[in-house]
Amino acid sequence: MGIYDTVHFPQPLTCTACQARITSTQTKAFENILGDFRIGDCIGHAEELRIVREGLYCNACRTLNQQSVYFVVYRGILTDIAHDLAEAERHLRSFSFERLLLWYHDQYAKRIRERARRHEVERFLRDTHEWFTKGFDQHHPEESSFRSLIFLHNRDILEQSATPLEAIQAFLQQREEADRQREQNTHPASLPQPNGE
Ligand SMILES: [Zn+2]
Secondary structure (H helix, E strand, O other): OOEEEEEEEEEEEEEEOOEEEEEEEEEOOOOOOOOEEEOEOOOOOOOOOOOOEEEEEEOOOOOEEEEEOOOOOOOOEEEEEOOOOOHHHHHOOOOOOOHHHHHHHHHHHHHHHHHHHHHHHHHHHHHHEEEHHHHHHHHHHHOOHHHHHOOOOHHHHHHHOOOOOHHHHHHHHHHHHHHHHHHHHOOHHHHHOOOOO
């Protein structure tokens, strides 16, 4: 089985065969790291300017390559997804430096977020290791009140977990829930809009 990346469209496309919504496509044109990419994401090196044609696959009617999209890559960033080659070439020619600067600001903010996420995981691993190897799981809370300080971020999870496996499961669940809430806050448009606004 090959490795690929997934590109998510800003707006779903409509399958020309069955009218189902197509929200993403797989591609082997980028780094092939099973990554998820959207417009504005860095997908390659800064010298890269190119247009990539990719056939669409419809999950509903299982039609392949009946229609295509064109990824516009400007200075290593996926800047647009066009419906035809002429539109893609127009995007590539008319791309402005100011817009590129905005993408880089977004990339920086994204890097900060990713780093914070990584630190969360590393802290959880360290805390869980210490908690169970030093026997904090064997103590009553009142016996070691100072642990609320050293395990500040993961104390609730650790106190409710009898084993490291339970702690991992609780940590992953908490993360998924936080991601879901962040997604809803960032993309409120995906929620039902009673007035169509
Ligand atoms: Zn279809």
